[in-house]
Amino acid sequence: MKTLIIGSGLAGITLVRELRKRDKAREIVVITADNGSFYSKPSLSNAFAAGKTAASLVLTPAAKLEQDLDILIMAQTAVAGIDAARREVICTQDTLPYDQLVLAVGASQIPLNLAGDGVADVISVNDLADYAHLRRQLEGKRSIAIVGAGLIGCEFANDLHLGGYTVDVYDQAEQALGRLLPPAAAQRMQDKLSALGIRFHLGSRLEAIQRDGERYVLIDRQGTARPYDVVLSAIGLRPNLALAKTAGLTTGLGIVTDATLRTSDPAIYALGDCVETGGRFLPYVMPIMQGAKKLAATLCGQPEPVDYPAMPIVIKTPACPTVVSPPPSADGHWEETPAENGLRGLFIDRAAGRPSGFVLQGDCTKERMALAASMPPLGLH
Numbered sequence: 001m002k003t004l005i006i007g008s009g010l011a012g013i014t015l016v017r018e019l020r021k022r023d024k025a026r027e028i029v030v031i032t033a034d035n036g037s038f039y040s041k042p043s044l045s046n047a048f049a050a051g052k053t054a055a056s057l058v059l060t061p062a063a064k065l066e067q068d069l070d071i072l073i074m075a076q077t078a079v080a081g082i083d084a085a086r087r088e089v090i091c092t093q094d095t096l097p098y099d100q101l102v103l104a105v106g107a108s109q110i111p112l113n114l115a116g117d118g119v120a121d122v123i124s125v126n127d128l129a130d131y132a133h134l135r136r137q138l139e140g141k142r143s144i145a146i147v148g149a150g151l152i153g154c155e156f157a158n159d160l161h162l163g164g165y166t167v168d169v170y171d172q173a174e175q176a177l178g179r180l181l182p183p184a185a186a187q188r189m190q191d192k193l194s195a196l197g198i199r200f201h202l203g204s205r206l207e208a209i210q211r212d213g214e215r216y217v218l219i220d221r222q223g224t225a226r227p228y229d230v231v232l233s234a235i236g237l238r239p240n241l242a243l244a245k246t247a248g249l250t251t252g253l254g255i256v257t258d259a260t261l262r263t264s265d266p267a268i269y270a271l272g273d274c275v276e277t278g279g280r281f282l283p284y285v286m287p288i289m290q291g292a293k294k295l296a297a298t299l300c301g302q303p304e305p306v307d308y309p310a311m312p313i314v315i316k317t318p319a320c321p322t323v324v325s326p327p328p329s330a331d332g333h334w335e336e337t338p339a340e341n342g343l344r345g346l347f348i349d350r351a352a353g354r355p356s357g358f359v360l361q362g363d364c365t366k367e368r369m370a371l372a373a374s375m376p377p378l379g380l381h
């Protein structure tokens with residue numbers, strides 16, 4: 001049995017670890033466009049203030065992974081296509097056969113659709129090489145504009161502020177973290193970050209980024225222009241679908257899989273940020289950890305559907321510690337209660353009449369484990 005995995009991120013490597021617990025003998029090959037080193041991607045948005053370089057974020061170099069896990073890693077190798085009928089993966093130099101193929105190709109930053117000659121220089125951070133680039137660009141600089149006030153934008157804002165930079169955050173939405181947090185929790189986050197000196201420009205329609213010597217000028221629809229040394233985009237990720245399309249797989253928002261993470265081709269599976277299962281796109285660590293265990297069983301001949309419990313997300317903003325467990329369905333309402341030095345919010349599911357999601361901030365984050373255990377599973381429809 002030859003299992004080929006495309007991608008050496010958290011999804012690809014966690015799956016290898018789970019497979020090896022069950023099967024020491026099978027041939028496993030990991031093909032990856034990057035250098036194959038294992039690192040924790042969530043650390044990218046809280047590493048700067050801690051003075052971490054890209055090299056110091058590497059947890060396990062590729063050569064050690066190969067040795068420890070008895071696998072072959074084909075690093076710096078971009079897969080160009082998949083011939084699903086022949087069960088072959090097409091790389092620039094080679095064609096590789098497989099019995100089982102797993103797509104763990106992740107997601108990419110959505111490009112900033114703005115005018116101006118500064119747009120090409122906008123940085124986004126989605127892997128170690130991007131983080132190294134950000135650090136180089138920040139050397140000797142002072143001011144940063146972050147476009148996108150979501151989870152990653154707010155985390156970078158807090159981290160780069162702690163790193164000594166002047167930070168402005170832009171978003172077209174009226175609320176920071178609008179997709180994850182209910183209004184009072186979002187406002188509390190914004191207030192805490194603002195109290196540090198981070199400036200929010202919400203409801204802001206940016207039109208262009210123009211170069212002005214060494215600086216970049218952000219111009220909004222009203223014609224307001226503000227200059228910055230560096231511009232970072234954190235407007236969101238979308239799954240990498242190009243390879244799946246070469247194989248003729250069904251895709252939607254992500255690579256569509258059933259509950260066993262099998263795609264529309266019976267020999268091809270998908271895991272991680274590239275996946276859409278039961279209509280859900282869950283680009284977070286916990287679904288990968290849960291999914292890798294189940295997929296390893298499935299690949300070893302004991303199909304196990306994924307069955308996600310409530311999976312709280314920790315927002316790494318030291319100025320406003322926050323944990324949110326998004327409800328499985330938006331049909332209901334939030335009840336948010338300020339507490340001493342914190343906030344507690346419950347999402348009440350309309351049909352069930354009971355809590356199905358929560359948000360905790362400040363001292364209330366201590367309640368996270370107990371609350372998570374009382375939440376219904378995510379459920380896949």
Ligand SMILES: Cc1cc2nc3c(=O)[nH]c(=O)nc-3n(C[C@H](O)[C@H](O)[C@H](O)COP(=O)(O)OP(=O)(O)OC[C@H]3O[C@@H](n4cnc5c(N)ncnc54)[C@H](O)[C@@H]3O)c2cc1C
Pocket residue numbers: 006007008009010011012031032033034041042043044045077078079080104105106107125126127152240243271272273274282283284285286288313314315316
């Ligand atoms: C800054 C940041 C902070 C985050 N913080 C959190 C957090 O606090 N909590 C949380 O739960 N989640 C967080 N996330 C999300 C989490 O990190 C991701 O869900 C997870 O790392 C995704 O892993 P992955 O393996 O699916 O994708 P990736 O790590 O993106 O791996 C994709 C792999 O596919 C390879 N690849 C792609 N295309 C090809 C090709 N054509 N040929 C060969 N190889 C290819 C790439 O080289 C790479 O090795 C954060 C994400 C970011 C960017």
